[in-house]
Amino acid sequence: MPINDLARALALQREDLHRAIDAVLARGRLVHGPEHAAFERDLAACVGVAHAVGVASGTDALELALRAVRTDGRDVVVTVANAGGYASVAARRAGLRVRYCDVDPGTHLLDPAHLAGVLDAEVCAVVVTHLYGRLADVAAVRAVVEPWGAAVIEDCAQAFGAVRGGARGGVHAGSLGDAAAFSFSPTKNLGALGDGGAVTTDRADVAARVTRLRQYGWGEKYRIVDDGGRNSRLDEIQAAVLRYRMPLVAAGNARRREVIARYAAAAPASVRVLDAVGPEHAAHLAVVEADDAARLAAHLRTWGIMSEVHYPVPDHHQPAFLTEGRSPVSLPVTESLVGRVLSLPCFPELTDAEIERVCRALAAY
Ligand SMILES: Cc1ncc(COP(=O)(O)O)c(C=O)c1O
Structure with a gap:
């Protein structure tokens, strides 16, 4: 018995997936077209935030969110060391140093009590991972972080759909920090047929910066206004698949x-x-x-x-x-x-x- 078997869902959803993909093929727009725009709207509404920005993977989402929340020379990111290394890889790619916080023995999530001793004026962001799918106490983390003026980024790769206080009117994973990173790699609870990711945020400045950084740093076509950009696009086929699967x-x-x-x-x-x-x-x-x-x-x-x-x-x-x-x-x-x-x-x-x-x-x- 496998730990996961993606073929089973694919067999059940085959016709619907073909229909969603065929619609994209018929339209002929393959990146940043109407499916992608609709997916960003659907995701923002589902998470309960003002902005969702599609990117190519969860690691890109973490990296671009970190780059977007950084406003001064502070260059240390604090995160946990038991969550697979993704935040560390992303922070290092963004040219930042990583410092680790210990976890709670019961939940295995970042321990806000330990966090207090790890923060200082060098810290630009804390990445909180909703590990295994469990919603972390982001409010407790924010209370510790606030005096230091650092940003809080949620890693929601494993927690799509986690919600506190009921699906309607509740507070969703991805709406609790300055920004949040999602992965839609195939084994995730909301998985694409390949790689994908997104950043969600209520902050217009963060959304605008991630939107530029995911496409070379362009402010407008061929005009690079942000350094540190890359090509990190979520394509139309994946957006269509994710729209179908989200509900x-x-x-x-x-x-x-x-x-x-x-x-x-x-x-x-x-x-x-x-x-x-x-x-x-x-x-x-x-x-x-x-x-x-x-x-x-x-x-x-x-x-x-x-x-x-x-x-x-x-x-x-x-x-x-x-x-x-x-x-x-x-x-x-x-x-x-x-x-x-x-x-x-x-x-x-x-x-x-x-x-x-x-x-x-x-x-x-
Ligand atoms: C907790 C966590 N963060 C980040 C990632 C990175 O996502 P991706 O593989 O889409 O880059 C993953 C999964 O791979 C993950 O489990």
Whole structure:
């Protein structure tokens, strides 16, 4: 049993996807045409912000958002080290230095209490990742960050559709900071048929800057007014696919939460299933904690069940980021989670029989 199987959704949606793509082909506009404009409007409305700007990937969204919120010479970005390294890669590409904040042992999300000791006048932005799909307490982060005048950027790559306070009138992931980055890579809860991303924001200045930076820094065609631009466009076909899929995500997220709840009910005391209760959690990944994750993975393999580790190497230990072969920082909680986390199969098209099989395998551990 795979951890994810995109072919199942594609088989169910095949005709609708063909129809959406055919409409683009018939029109003959392939980048920055009407689908893209409509997608930006749909996304802004769905997230509840004034602006959404399509880009080519989640990493580009993080990089361009970081470039857009930076208004002075401050050049340090603070983020967590357990979220796959994407914010670190983006910050480094933007020419910024990265400093790490430890995480909460219960949720594995950025710990606002630790953040206070990491901030100083060099920090231009804090990236808060809604890891595994769980909506972070961005208000608590903002309260700590505010006195320093730094920006707060949400990484919503794993949290499309997470909403606090009910789908109507609630507050969505992507509307809580100065800007937010989304990824629409194929395995995400809202996935394209290839790569894609977006920045959402209520700030007109940030939206305008990202809009210029995603297309060479152009203020108008062939006139470069912003340095640090690139080609980062979301094409018409992906925009059409994302528009079709966007309304389907809420039901998919509910099914993902159901999967995780069933794992939680079946797991023995030695396996802690990180809960995903209610719409605040997009349930992107079904993550468990165990003393020896490798042993649990081997046990599941004997049941024919695949698993994966998100993520095996914390950012401050990534070989490319080490200074003189070792990390100068210590992050006790982040480091304590290495070797303990494991992601189980979790996608909306899992069958009841498959979920039951994972439950029986967990119970037998
Ligand atoms: C938390 C997080 N941030 C950022 C990204 C980067 O997105 P992309 O692969 O679209 O560049 C991903 C996924 O890949 C992610 O899981």
